[in-house]
Amino acid sequence: MAKYKETSTAVGVDLTRALAHGSSGIRKKMRDITRLLQRDNLAADIRIANERALKTLKLELQKVQGDQKERKFAQKYHKVRFFERKKAIRFYIKSKKSVDALNKQIAEIEANGDKEAEKELKKQLKKEKRVFGHSQVDLAYVLNFPKNEKYIALYATNTTPVEKLPKKAQAGIKASNERKEEFKKLFADQLKEGTLELGLEEGLRKEGSEETAENSNRVRTSANHVNKKSEQIDDVEAAAENEKDDFFE
Structure with a gap:
C-alpha cells in the first residue's frame, strides 16, 4: 500500500488541492482518506482529523453536485x-x-x-x-x-x-x-x-431590472452595429476616392 504522503495533524487535514479540482478531486481525496482510516495502527489525532475532513468533503461534494444539477436544469x-x-x-x-x-x-x-x-x-x-x-x-x-x-x-x-x-x-x-x-x-x-x-x-422588481438591462444591451448592440456599418461605408468611400485620385494622376 502506498504511503500517505500528505501531512495530517490534530488540527485538521489540508483539503485545498482536492476542493480546487471539483467533484473529481473531492472523490479522489475521499477515497484516499477512506483507505487511510482502514488502518488499525492509525494515531488517534490523525484519525479524528481525517474523519472530520471526510465529513467536510461529503458536504462539499453534495454542494458541488447540487450546483452542477442547477446549471444543467437552468440551461435545459x-x-x-x-x-x-x-x-x-x-x-x-x-x-x-x-x-x-x-x-x-x-x-x-x-x-x-x-x-x-x-x-x-x-x-x-x-x-x-x-x-x-x-x-x-x-x-x-x-x-x-x-x-x-x-x-x-x-x-x-x-x-x-x-x-x-x-x-x-x-x-x-x-x-x-x-x-x-x-x-x-x-x-x-x-x-x-x-x-x-x-x-x-421583489420578484417583479428583479424582473423589471433584468428587462431594463436586456433592453440596454439590445440598444447598445444596435448602436454598435450601426457604427460598424457606418465605418464600413466610410472605408468604401475612402477607397473609391483613392482609386479616383490614382486614375487622374
Whole structure:
C-alpha cells in the first residue's frame, strides 16, 4: 500500500488541492482518506482529523453536485421558465388592476348610496379576488420553483388527449401533475405565512431590472452595429476616392 504522503495533524487535514479540482478531486481525496482510516495502527489525532475532513468533503461534494444539477436544469428549462414567468406576471398584473378598479368603483358607489349597484360590484370583486389569489400562487410558483428540480410547466397544454396516450405517458403526466399541485400548495402556504424565498414584489422588481438591462444591451448592440456599418461605408468611400485620385494622376 502506498504511503500517505500528505501531512495530517490534530488540527485538521489540508483539503485545498482536492476542493480546487471539483467533484473529481473531492472523490479522489475521499477515497484516499477512506483507505487511510482502514488502518488499525492509525494515531488517534490523525484519525479524528481525517474523519472530520471526510465529513467536510461529503458536504462539499453534495454542494458541488447540487450546483452542477442547477446549471444543467437552468440551461435545459431556461426557455419554458422564461415564457411562463412572463405569462404569470401578465396574469398577476391584469388581475391586480381589476381588483383595484373594482375597489375604487365600490368606494365611489358607497358615497352615492346606490346599494343595488354596490351589491353587484361586490359580487364581481369576490370572484376577481379568487382569480387574483390564483395569480399570486402562479407567480410564486414560477419565481420560487427549486432550481435543482426538473421544472414542471405550470401552463402545460397537451395537444393529444391524455386517455389516448400510452399508459407510461399517462402515468408520467399524472405524477407530474401531483408534484405540481404539491408545489402550488407549498407556495400558497408560504405566501400566506410570508416565508417565500423570493417575494412577489421583489420578484417583479428583479424582473423589471433584468428587462431594463436586456433592453440596454439590445440598444447598445444596435448602436454598435450601426457604427460598424457606418465605418464600413466610410472605408468604401475612402477607397473609391483613392482609386479616383490614382486614375487622374
